[in-house]
Amino acid sequence: CALVGRHSSLARQRSYLPSVRTGYRDALTPPRAGKYLPYGRSFWPSVMSPVYEAYTWTPNVSQGSFSELVNYGSQYSLIPNRLREQTWRQRHLSSWKVGVAAFSIAGIAILLTNIAVVVFVVLTYNKPGDQLIPVLTGSCDQTQRLNTWIHFVVNIVSTILLCGSNYYMQILSAPTRHVINREHAYRRWLDIGIPSVRNLHMIPAPRKALWGVILLVSLPLHLAYNSVFSHSWTRQAYAAALINSNFITGASFDAGSSDNNKLFGDIQANSTGYFRLSAADCVREYNHKTLLDRGNVLVVTSVPTRQPGNSILAMDDFVGVRIEDGSWDWMCASCDEGYCYTGNEGCDLSTVIDGSTPWTPFLYNITVDYCASEYRGEQCSLNFSLGFMTFVCVCNFIYVVCFMILWSASATGPLLTIGDAIKSFLDQADFTTSGICLSGKHEINQQWSGTDYSPLKGGIWNPRTYYWFQACSTWRLLLCLALCISIVTAPSVLLGIGLTQHGAAGMSFWKTGFGTSNIGYEPTFVLSFGHGIYQQKRLLNNILLANSPQLFLSLTYLLYNNILTSMLVGLEWISFAHKRFSLRVSKPCGRQRATFWLQLPYRYSLPLILSTTVLHWLASQAIFLDHRLVQQSWRGGEYADSNAGHVLTVGYSPFALVFCLVVAVGMTAALVALALRRYRRGMPLAGSCSAAISAACHPPRCDADASALPVKWGALIEEPVDGVGHCTFTSLRVEPPNGGRRYAGMGKAFRGV
Numbered sequence: 068c069a070l071v072g073r074h075s076s077l078a079r080q081r082s083y084l085p086s087v088r089t090g091y092r093d094a095l096t097p098p099r100a101g102k103y104l105p106y107g108r109s110f111w112p113s114v115m116s117p118v119y120e121a122y123t124w125t126p127n128v129s130q131g132s133f134s135e136l137v138n139y140g141s142q143y144s145l146i147p148n149r150l151r152e153q154t155w156r157q158r159h160l161s162s163w164k165v166g167v168a169a170f171s172i173a174g175i176a177i178l179l180t181n182i183a184v185v186v187f188v189v190l191t192y193n194k195p196g197d198q199l200i201p202v203l204t205g206s207c208d209q210t211q212r213l214n215t216w217i218h219f220v221v222n223i224v225s226t227i228l229l230c231g232s233n234y235y236m237q238i239l240s241a242p243t244r245h246v247i248n249r250e251h252a253y254r255r256w257l258d259i260g261i262p263s264v265r266n267l268h269m270i271p272a273p274r275k276a277l278w279g280v281i282l283l284v285s286l287p288l289h290l291a292y293n294s295v296f297s298h299s300w301t302r303q304a305y306a307a308a309l310i311n312s313n314f315i316t317g318a319s320f321d322a323g324s325s326d327n328n329k330l331f332g333d334i335q336a337n338s339t340g341y342f343r344l345s346a347a348d349c350v351r352e353y354n355h356k357t358l359l360d361r362g363n364v365l366v367v368t369s370v371p372t373r374q375p376g377n378s379i380l381a382m383d384d385f386v387g388v389r390i391e392d393g394s395w396d397w398m399c400a401s402c403d404e405g406y407c408y409t410g411n412e413g414c415d416l417s418t419v420i421d422g423s424t425p426w427t428p429f430l431y432n433i434t435v436d437y438c439a440s441e442y443r444g445e446q447c448s449l450n451f452s453l454g455f456m457t458f459v460c461v462c463n464f465i466y467v468v469c470f471m472i473l474w475s476a477s478a479t480g481p482l483l484t485i486g487d488a489i490k491s492f493l494d495q496a497d498f499t500t501s502g503i504c505l506s507g508k509h510e511i512n513q514q515w516s517g518t519d520y521s522p523l524k525g526g527i528w529n530p531r532t533y534y535w536f537q538a539c540s541t542w543r544l545l546l547c548l549a550l551c552i553s554i555v556t557a558p559s560v561l562l563g564i565g566l567t568q569h570g571a572a573g574m575s576f577w578k579t580g581f582g583t584s585n586i587g588y589e590p591t592f593v594l595s596f597g598h599g600i601y602q603q604k605r606l607l608n609n610i611l612l613a614n615s616p617q618l619f620l621s622l623t624y625l626l627y628n629n630i631l632t633s634m635l636v637g638l639e640w641i642s643f644a645h646k647r648f649s650l651r652v653s654k655p656c657g658r659q660r661a662t663f664w665l666q667l668p669y670r671y672s673l674p675l676i677l678s679t680t681v682l683h684w685l686a687s688q689a690i691f692l693d694h695r696l697v698q699q700s701w702r703g704g705e706y707a708d709s710n711a712g713h714v715l716t717v718g719y720s721p722f723a724l725v726f727c728l729v730v731a732v733g734m735t736a737a738l739v740a741l742a743l744r745r746y747r748r749g750m751p752l753a754g755s756c757s758a759a760i761s762a763a764c765h766p767p768r769c770d771a772d773a774s775a776l777p778v779k780w781g782a783l784i785e786e787p788v789d790g791v792g793h794c795t796f797t798s799l800r801v802e803p804p805n806g807g808r809r810y811a812g813m814g815k816a817f818r819g820v
Contacts, residue, residue, distance in 0.1 A: 163238055163653045167473055168474055170230075170231030171467065173231065174228060174231065174463065174467040175467055177227070177463060178464060181456065181459060181460045181463055185453065188200060188202060189453070198454060198607075199297065199450040199451070199606070200450060200451045200452075201451075202450070202451045203448065204448045204449075205445065205446070206445050206447065207359055207445045207447035210447045210449045211447065211583060214298040214449055215581050215688060217449075218296065218684055218688065219684050221295070221687075222293070222687065224292065226676060226679055226683065228463070228466060229288060229624060229625075229679075231285075232282070232284075232285035233285075233624075233625055236262050236278055237263075238483060239270065239275075239277055239278040239281075240258075240262060240263045240264070241263075241266070241482055242257045242266055242481065242757065244480060244482065244491050244495070246269050246270075247482070247497075247761075249269075250269060251497060251499040251758060254499075255515070256515065256756050256757045256758035256759075258756075259482050259484075259485055260484050260636045261629060261755045262632065277469055277473065280465060280469055281469050284465045284469075286618060287462070287621075288462060288463075288621070289614075289618070289620065290615065291459045292459055293614045293617055293683075293687045294452060294455040294611075294613075294614050295451065295459065296451060296452075297449075297452070297610075297692045298447065298448070298583075299447065299448045299694035300357070300359065301445070301447055301448070301695075302357050302358065302695050302696060302697050302714075303359065303362055303443060303697075305358065305362045305363045306334065306363045306383070307364050307365075307366070307383045307397045308379050308382040308383070309381040310365050310367060310368070310378055310379050310380065311367075311369075311370070311371065311378040312367050312368075313378050314335060314365065314378035315338045315339070315367070317335065319376050319377070319378065320378045321374070321376070321377045322379060323382075327382070331379065334363050334365070337441075338365060340441075341363075341365065341440055342440050342441075342442050343437055343439060346426045346437065346438070347419060348438075349366070349426075349438035349440065350398065350426060352440065353440075354398065354416055354420075357695070359447070360442060360444050361440055361441065361443065362442070362443045363440075363441045364440045365439040365440075366429070367435070367436045367439060369434065370433050370434065380430060381429035383396065383397040397428055397429055448696075452610070455610070481653075485636055485639060485760060486650040486651040486652040487652050487653055488757065489764055489774070489778070489796055490659070490774040493766055493773045493774040493796060494774050496765055497761040499758075500762040500765075501765055503811075504793060504810060505528060505794060505804075505811075506758070507753055507759050508754040508756040509752075511762070515758065527807060527808070528794075528804040528805065528808055528810055529807075530748045530806050531751075531752075532745050532748055533637070533641075533746045534744065535634040535637065535742050535743070535744045535745070537637075537752060537754075538633050538634050538636060538752060538754040539630050539634060539754070543626060543629055543630060544630055544742070546626055547623070547626035547627055547630045547738070548735075550622065550623040550626060551627070554619065554623060555732055555735055558689065558728045558731065559728060561690075561719055561721075562721055562724045565719070565721045565724075580723075581722065583718070583720060609692055609715055609716065609717050613690055613692045613717045614687070614690075617686060617687070620682060621683075624675075627675065627679075628675065631667060631675065631738070633755060634741060635671060636754060636755050637746060638746065640750075643779055643780045644749030644779070644781065647779040648660075648778065648779070657776070658775060658776055659774070678730060678734055681730055682730045682734070685726050685730060686727055688720060689719055689720055689723035689724045689727045691720075692718075693717060693718030694714075694715055697714075749803060750763070750794075763796055764796050765795050766795050766797040766798075767795075770797050770798055770799055772798065773797050773799075777798065778796045778797060778798050779796070779797070780794065780797075781801030781803055781804065782794050782801055782803065782810065783795065783799065783801060784801065784802055790809060792804070792808060792809070792810045792811070793810060793811045794810050794811075
């Protein structure tokens with residue numbers, strides 16, 4: 068110790084006995100400048116080695132009486148300078164600004180990539196008027212698979228930016244020691260070590276505005292990013308006809324109207340390029356409500372027509388134009404001859420496919436020779452939304468600007484971790500909390516709220532067992548659990564509706580895959596504003612509806628992170644009662660530990676980030692924009708009927724919902740399991756409460772260098788004054804507080820130190 072007597076018990080704990088001139092047993096005199104040897108074996112051989120190294124004593128003040136030095140003992144130090152100096156790594160690679168710089172670099176890289184994508188799409192496709200620009204058209208499996216992986220990458224990028232936002236908001240809401248002193252003077256405590264909304268009332272207006280801007284641009288990022296890319300199916304509308312074999316060779320026909328005559332004239336002219344299919348293959352290819360690669364079909368029979376000069380026996384035009392059409396009506400016999408396109412009660416086509424029964428499309432009692440089918444190829448598209456990508460770029464730019472402002476701002480020593488707070492209170496005691504060393508967060512709330520409280524009862528140490536959830540704010544914990552329950556309930560309800568409404572088809576949900584609501588190409592699982600036709604004004608509403616879960620998942624992550632951080636703050640706090648640790652601070656020196664994370668260790672933060680990313684991605688594949696275009700071969704590719712055209716709905720995939728439900732249940736169960744864990748007994752639970760942390764940091768004046776050394780919380784090994792002991796963080800030897808004994812806590816000041 069700096070100022071000790073020859074037989075001082077505190078000196079014996081530290082094992083230092085500097086030579087002082089005194090004739091009195093416990094007199095305190097200022098040491099002279101010179102070298103001193105530690106007496107006996109050093110208490111921390113790993114800190115002070117070799118054991119018998121001589122240290123040079125130099126007072127750090129140039130003036131003042133000895134009595135003043137006694138009152139300000141922290142101005143003396145026996146810790147050699149080599150243990151107080153910062154290493155290059157501590158100076159440059161351990162500050163919170165390193166994390167800010169890393170996220171800023173990531174944000175800049177993402178912004179430049181986004182801008183490059185926008186420039187490429189505009190220059191390559193040059194369709195600024197389209198809300199959805201097809202950037203790739205081809206195989207449906209290929210475009211759907213690419214869309215799935217793009218959304219996976221997009222959600223990784225969005226989660227990185229969201230994590231960065233949470234990191235910055237925690238820094239912006241962290242209080243300085245000056246602010247804590249001011250708030251404690253008014254009996255108000257602040258949060259330390261967690262992202263805090265409670266602290267917003269006391270931070271300066273510019274930091275508060277920066278905090279709000281970062282929150283506003285980060286929450287909708289997942290929603291906007293997942294809206295940039297979407298997949299569309301091209302549905303083939305076609306004409307089907309039962310014809311005599313002479314039709315293909317140019318025989319005359321009458322399709323009933325000038326439009327139909329033009330249509331079948333084109334079909335007749337191109338029929339030589341059609342593919343020949345057997346009856347079973349024809350049924351297999353066309354037995355779908357949504358055709359992806361097949362067009363017009365001619366069913367050829369040798370049965371002579373009853374109308375001379377007409378080689379068409381029956382026909383069905385505009386098949387598949389309307390989504391409510393029964394596209395296979397023509398495949399079953401429903402009349403003797405003529406136009407047969409509705410009113411069909413259906414037939415069992417499986418027996419036709421296996422060859423057990425003959426196929427009789429359109430008319431009864433006919434024999435099908437073969438089919439002539441037009442092959443168009445799949446024309447599914449990967450679409451790009453320039454509007455949403457522009458919004459993403461704007462948010463990304465604001466994000467980077469805010470981070471650069473934070474990185475370049477002159478820091479005034481925010482207390483980011485509980486190690487920062489303990490260091491600050493050990494170096495400079497907070498007298499508003501002196502004498503209440505056993506006060507935890509609950510006791511501080513009782514005392515400072517003005518409610519009745521018994522200091523005598525509080526002064527008795529009664530070891531308690533705390534649960535992890537007791538370190539959290541009650542309203543934040545309840546809100547987080549409510550959101551977790553909602554993300555479990557929503558997919559459960561959708562899954563139940565799908566399986567209930569669609570019966571046997573619903574039980575085949577595993578066939579849908581990710582990002583598609585199809586079972587056998589039929590839009591089975593759909594939710595939105597109805598099976599409406601494509602309208603530009605409805606596009607935005609459907610996109611926002613499809614990606615709205617992303618907003619709730621982002622908010623859930625922020626609250627989940629807050630709750631988990633609060634519980635781990637309590638875990639780090641309690642650990643000081645059982646083992647001596649160096650303080651983990653944002654700007655280390657001496658034996659202090661550097662921190663590359665604010666509060667969540669990697670073994671907690673990395674699984675949380677991974678599960679959040681996967682959950683966002685699964686949500687994008689479970690609920691999505693279901694966009695279906697209609698490909699036609701007549702009237703210039705357009706159909707005048709207002710009920711025809713593109714179909715735009717919000718679909719959901721039961722298969723992806725199952726995985727989404729599994730991850731959501733797992734995250735919720737993990738949070739509940741952690742919340743019900745118990746801390747080890749040994750000290751009051753301070754949580755993130757600045758006043759409770761301060762109350763535990765009143766070391767003896769001779770322990771001026773405690774913050775630079777490994778510290779432990781416990782009762783000082785001394786004769787109590789008036790039967791009252793004292794508990795504190797200190798680098799001296801301590802013992803666990805004894806149950807039933809009184810300590811200087813809860814209003815009983817300790818006068819012995």
